[in-house]
Amino acid sequence: MLRRTVPAMMRQYELVERVRRYNPQTDEALLDRAYVYAMRAHGAQVRASGDPYFSHPLEVAAILTDLKLDDATIVAALLHDTIEDTDATKAEIERLFGKQIADLVEGLTKIKKLDLVSKQAKQAENLRKLLLAIADDVRVLLVKLADRLHNMRTLKYVPPEKRDRVAQETLDIYAPLAARMGMHDMREELEDLAFRQLMPEAYESITSRVEELRERNGPLVQEIERELKEELERRGMKAEVKGREKKPHSIWGKMERKAIAFEQLSDLYGFRVIVDGVEDCYRTLGIVHTKWPLVPGRFKDYISTPKPNDYRSLHTTVIGPRRQRVELQVRTRDMDEIAEYGIAAHALYKDASGAPGAMLSTESSAYAWLRKTIENLSQGLSPEEFLEHTKLELFHDQVFCFTPKGRLIALPRKATPIDFAYAVHTDVGNTAVGCKINGNIAPLVSELKNGDEVEIITSKAQTPPGAWETIAVTGKARAAVRRATRAAVRAQYAGLGRKIAERAFARAGKAFSDEVVTKGMSRLARTAVEDVFAAVGRGEIKTDDLIRAVYPDWTAPRPEDRLAANRAPQGEGWFELKKGHNLKFKIPEGGEEAFVAALPIRGINSDLPVRFSPQGGAVPGDRIVGILTPGEGITIYPIQSKALQHFEDAPERWLDVRWDVDELSTGRFPARIRVTAINEPGTLGQVATIIGERNGNIEGLEMRSRSPDFTEMLIDLDVFDLRHLNGILTDLRGRPVVSSAERVNG
Template sequence: MIDVEDLIELVHTYNPRSNADLIRTAFEYGRRMHVGQFRHSGEEYFTHPVAVAAILTEQHLDDATIITALLHDTIEDTKSTYTEVERLFGTEIAELVDGVTKLTNLQLSSSETKQAENFRKLFMAMSKDMRVILVKLADRLHNMRTIKSMRHEKQVQKARETMDIFAPLAGRMGMQWMREELEDLSFRVLNSEARGSIIRRFITLQRETGDVINKITNDVRTELDKQGIEAEVFGRAKKPYSIWRKMEEKQMGFSRLSDIYGFRIVCESEQDCYRILGAIHQRWRAVPGRFKDYISQPKSNGYRSIHTTVSGRDGKRVEVQIRTRQMHEVAEAGVAAHWSYRDGVRVQNPFAVDPAKWIAGLTERFEQSEDHDEFMEAVKLEMYSDQVFCFTPKGEVVALPRGATPLDFAYAIHTRIGDSCVGAKVDGMRVPLWTRVKNGQSVEIMTAEGQRPQATWIDIAVTGKAKSAIRKSLREEDRERFIKLGRELARVAFEHISKKATDKALSTAATRLGLGGAGDLLARLGSAELTAREVVKVLYPELTMSTGDEIDANRAVVGLSPDQTPQRASCCQPVPGERIVGITYRGKGVVIHAIDCPALEEFEEQTGRWVDLHWHSGRHLAVHSVTLELTIRNDAGVLGRICTLIGEQKANISDLTFRDRKPDFYRLLVEVDLRDVEHLHMVMTALEADSDVAAIARHRDLTRRPS
């Protein structure tokens, strides 16, 4: 651990006017509060806050952020309080420490509904003061650097959360270096074999070809010297995770990858950027479709640079990024550049974005999302997006994520344009709506009065805004039909626990689920966006818990060791009473399959992964879901009677999906919660006996097998 004077010296290198006494006081206060606490590695706990503060000095951040890093765990993990921190260090620092504490308590990898709500809180905290998330990112980076001391299950959980949330968030904020390091540290935990393989191949390649980076760097410098351009040239091999992801996306082996090296040229002026681009393209052949000008069209986080890929020495593709020094500062620090100091004063970088405006633009579209699914879809899209820029016929620029379609373009202009879209032209040529638009293309949307969004558009659209608008329109169109079906599903579910689905009960459930009212709740039930089990559970949680001598799902299987976690296979959905076998999966515990599941064929030669299991004897809870495929008559009241029959067998319908609709028949999948195989036979027999049920079978989906 560095001492307080070393930390002060790190701050003084970029901010000689920093308040050394306040940093010293915070250091001693933090050390005192954490005395007697230790990390998993056995080190004193305070080494962690100090390391976080040191990481933030690399970004030249202000005193308040550095002190917040030193104190960021005090309110949560020690006897320290907000009031005491405010008294000693002021309101600004107390607010920042409190903000980091609240972020730490968010369970971002929890269930979908809770995860969406916690993401909303995360963005709310960011909107109050972006420095909160900068401290949290540095906190996560140090935790990932020292993750080896944690037990394996915890490592996997933290690595997955980092890969899904914190790494893309760092990238979205323009801190690409942090994103790459977080991804690589997570990759080391989640797939160490793949990472090791890529590193070994790099070593072999370097042995065969020599120092390619140094050779190409010298070639570039020679070309710039010929043109009389002063610039710095940096080269590096891309990170193992970046290479692995490209191998996965392009479905090709390491030996076939070409652009595994990246080069950066940093010059003095914007004019020099374009002169350098000309020199590079004169010397080496440009790769078509691999040119992006983020100087004329900057990213929303302030990122500016020219990207081009060329066929370099020995035909190897190399990516080249060209930018000025000021652009480079923003590219390295991202949104954090707003708080960067140099020589004791805040840096006035014309390319650094105002964090308040950036976060307002980021959250604006999230607020339009009506439910947690749409919100999470918008968040994840926004976090991972890599933009393309298209033009309207009038020359206005529309920014879209990579992979977007003309349909996304239409909704980006206006919801009314998207809803009435009947076709599109790209660069003057008529194209299907599922066409992927590219940088620089001109898109024209054709509309027609009376046109309404089609259900197939959900799969065509990419952006959260387009998908949300399409879903909303479809919901309104089918609302009455879905409400009627939802009411029947609710009635059966409530009767199953000897309750009534009154308007008051439904309104209360809607409020607790954050929905607009009973009508909205019923519509979502009928459209399978919400399950009856969720509605019942939010009102009567005690009735969904295990009671008496019944065996709950957590101890339903015999034959597992204490450290093994069971999980029912989605492909065969085994239930108590059926013969079962377990298959071990890395990171997933033991997956339970029915003994006749076809998915077991691929493990015939891997007997070491088989676990002998059997169901616990006794009465099981009705929590084991099984999907039934039914073909029923399309007639008034038939579906309601089917739901009633299932309810009469004391089985709960947890999901319902229509597979095919004909004028005379429906084909649908019904997911039913059951106790055991006998319960399953009772339900199927009752349904099979109904004259309006043409066919019934247990549905098994082998596409859902674990991997």
Template sequence: MMRQYELVERVQAYNPNADEQLLNKAYVYAMQKHGSQKRASGDPYFNHPLEVAAILTELKLDDASVAVGLLHDTIEDTDATRAEIDQLFGGEIGKIVDGLTKIDRLNLVSREEAQAENLRKLLLAVSQDVRVLLVKLADRLHNMRTLQYMRPDKQVRIAQETMDIYAPLAGRMGMQDMRNELEDLSFRILHPEQYAAIVERLEQLQADNREAIETITRELTERLGAEGIKTRVKARVKSPYSIFSKIERKSIALEQLSDMIGFRVIVESVEQCYRTVGLIHTTWKVVPGRFKDYISVPKHNDYRSIHTTIVGPSRQRVELQIRTEEMDQIAEFGIAAHALYKDGASANLTRIENESQAYGSLRQTISHLISGISAEDFLEYTKLELFQDQVFCFTPRGRLIALPRGATPIDFAYALHTDIGDTCVGAKINGLILPLVTQLRSGDEVEILRDQNHRPPSNWIGIAATGKARAAIRRAVRLAATQRAHALGEHVLNMMLEREGVMLDEAEAKTLAEELHIGNRRDLLIALGEGKVGSEDLGNALAKVKGIRKRRRKLDLPVADTADGWFALRATELFKFRVPGGQHGGPAAKAALAQLDFHTPVRITGEGVVPGDRLVGILQPDAPIVVYPIHSEVLAQMHDKDVAWVDVRWDLTGEEDRLFANVISMESLNKPGSLAQISSAIAACDANINNLVMRMISPDFHQMIFEIEVRDLAQLTDVLATLKRSPGLSAVQRAGAREAGMISTLEWDGNVDRSARDDER
């Protein structure tokens, strides 16, 4: 265990003006608070915060950061409080320690929700002070170094979380050495066989090429020195995980990799970087297509360097990275190399953003992620936003836009502005109009085509590659759905008010909403439009608010003498409907009601009715009751007709196992395996597919129309919900009459002879 004075000496080695009293006090306080606590390895728990502090000294961070490293687990794992930390060490340190403390797990539903909320809290704290992230990464690094003492299942979970979130975060901050170690430690747990094979190959490669490495280092140093360029050349071996990623990405064998060993050429100035490139290219043959200038166009994590590959001694490929000493420090230590806090001063966020593009970019990303996203979406978008691989594209005016690999013109449009993304209808890539699913490549010039009346469809969520684009699309889709529900709810309420011949003022509308346990009139209309409030509940609440006495008449309609007896419908309530002229129940409707008796036949329409659907019967003189589902388009056409409306209910006694046909439709991304994906999702809900129609609606999308068999509305809802969660699908819904007509007849008379249908197949 590192002693107190040794820690102080480590800090004073790079900061002679270190606050020795602060470090000593934090050391003693943390040691006393953790007391006799033990880690899974059996070591004293205090070893962990001490090692975290040691990692922070390797990054040469300020006194406050090192003190936080010692204190970071005190609030979470001991009886220490935020108020006590503030009092002893100041509000600045207390705020950072609190930002590193996990939230109370008891209030959360699932591990995923806990993970998302803890990450959300961490990122919010990071956006206010980058030292929160630096301490958290040091904490995670030491935990990964000692992960072998945990249960195997916990090792896998922590390693996957590190690979998904913390390693990319380190990369986003330009801390490449830490990222490599986090990835390699995770890789060893997640893929032990592949890890062992690559490590063995690297050791063999280094042994076999020791002489070649020395030769290349000497020749580069001598050639550049002869031209007056003082240089430092160092060989470096790629990390096991970066090699594994390249093998996976390019689908090649380990033996085919030619750049597992590379060289860093460190010179004194930017001007010498470009002189060095010229000298190297005129001395050795260059491998075409392997030149990248990250000095002119830095990566978003502040990485700057020139990459080139030459054919060196023994005709082997040699990868070179040419940079200055400052660039090399930033490439290895990232934001920690900016010396942001080394003067011991408090954080200055403006200064940080000016010095570090990486931190400014991360704060911008966090602002996109934090607001209005569910736990599940937050984890997904965070992972998308943190991945490092990039393509660089340009607007027609030359503005550079950095996007993740796999990005499309949709991502490009949203990177420019949310309004541009929302109104995007197409794109020109290098002057050619291409589909919006086209993946962009570095150097592409992209022009977005817009229509101010357009709104993004939900299937774009499966196409977009950036968290910002997906979040914006989800918000736009949600807003459009809310607006549609509001308009529909307003229509439903107005119909009810017309039927009862009453009006509502603002106060009564608020009372009506409260009667239904809803906050206000707007939320009531949305709930009505979404079907969360039924017409019966609305009618009862309206009667109470307006003092209307509802008149009801109950009767049963046996239907055994009709072909529709299979549905066993029971009519339970009658009410009149307003007709032209402002009278309740015109002459024809009254005549029809007068004729209603126990032998009135019932006919049900073929609009995909399933048990659980709200049903409405339309009664006309000398005609059967025609039953429609509440969502039927025909009912809207009946609004101004002189007919009586009969509210009917399902009664399936003895018919509980009966299956009912229903037609659903969706839009699917045109890609291999999409039909199999949909079929599997339907089968997973224990539903059966009877028939299928497909039609192309654009080069990128197909419309899929399925006739399926379900037991009831609950099972149908489960099918629709499962399909909506499937990637690449959008506009998942029950089919309208037009779509249903593409699979079967528009209308049938209730009881369908199942054996006859089976014979027809």
């Protein structure tokens, strides 16, 4: 168990003795120098409790001696606040104690000069710095966790306004980090200390109920321990049995997760059975299951399939002595040490003789997971996004799934095949179109369960929808979707901008090509042709400015001339696009070829960022005009829309557009109608029936009472084209209850 308190500030020889107990080869002189240096550096500084400040790094070092860590880590603990809070420098520490220790202390030092407004952003940037240091040397994390543990033990001395923030940060980041590193005891204590601060009433309630239960049951834990041990000995198994009650935070978490009351909890006690070897683990399990009934669905084998933090054990729940539910964990002594101390117990910091200090080439699965997580989290996220994704990666419990080839993928609970796909590879996630779970076709939004075999179906034509970001659970998946979405949007705007620029150059009678545009990039403050076109597509660069950047001598036409060209009256010179469509356009200069080059509009699912007028939409068959809106793309209006009056002073935003819709297309387009009907029962039903019989789809309805006798309805419809819309209006006008029916164009 971790050391809880130090009655009085330790002296040098006491610290050395603590280290010598587990490492006889300790460098006593190094520890003495660090002790004296830190004590002098902190000098007369005091903590909020009134104790000398040096008592804090000394406590941190004491916690790490219980984890049996190497000399460098103990020294780093003694010095961890010197660069941040004293006049000490990294160069001085490196000169006195070596580069390795100086790097550890530097990794534990917060960034003081952060020119950031948001406290959350500062927290995120300091966390990013810490995680990057951990990626270089995991001992930074071990010191930081011990530092946080002692700060939480003395939280009552911190100003009240800071306590909740520190406790919440502990619960969000440091306790999950300890869990991911397999440091079970430290995680439990951090959680309980934070829980007591954040929810004192709940903490006291659970603590008192556990105490009442303990008094009522008497020595129940000892009885179960004795009966388990006797049964195993009778079957020839030598085992150590340890039982304990669950911690308050663990109890609270289970009550919240399962939405049950304290009285409904049936497994408040957990027992560890520690045996000599792996075979003994399975023999013990057989003995337990033949003696007491197994609770179905509660057996897990983390020996054959270890957790990513290297945790290995057999878990089972049985109806044991006194008809109590008993949770059992069966493991070897080596497994128990890793379960207690996690990465601190790993051979990464121990040589063949068991003395800490040697660095081996192999790294634990927990550390490998942490390094990969940090790598994924460090790819161009804003501070707030980084903090959010870090919490997502660290906080969730896990499920274990498999690829068809048997590769194990660990994911947070509630993860989906989308998360699974990105865990396999970013390219797999970006091209995922479907999945099979245990051989059956399933939606990509399905929640995965332990043991699922997941096969991802991909297509090179796929790009991840932006909505996936809200569905994905892992930070890696969310970040990848966000990057892909940004790239896709940029590509869309670049494609739109290229077409807009091409049309503008044609109208100006100037040559157009990527090479031509490249000549003007410096004047436009852009470094790539695609950036220029994307800016044009977003409306950030006007086409006149683009042409002038390439051809400085070119003169733009007067606004009134351009406006007249866009709003010329219908009549001579108009061209019917396709037989069967009442769709006519003015032929631009250059004849039919120039007209056909107008931007094709297929609908809201096209490759271009297109939307339709919110004041009444537009349907195939309408004469249409495109208005470029900076940052939003193109808005399509019917030529008769009153809203176009608002853009008369911005003719450069008007675009040549045309419908490109197949006559057999089943795509629908938005339109708005106004129906005035007699105000009597059943009128709305008749109107809706007519629209339904005509295969129209009602998207929205607003009813206004014009008089006691008549009601005005504004109905938003989805229709195939103008002919379809006119048919609906004709049928409505033929009903006796309908006074008038007309299309609305705002």
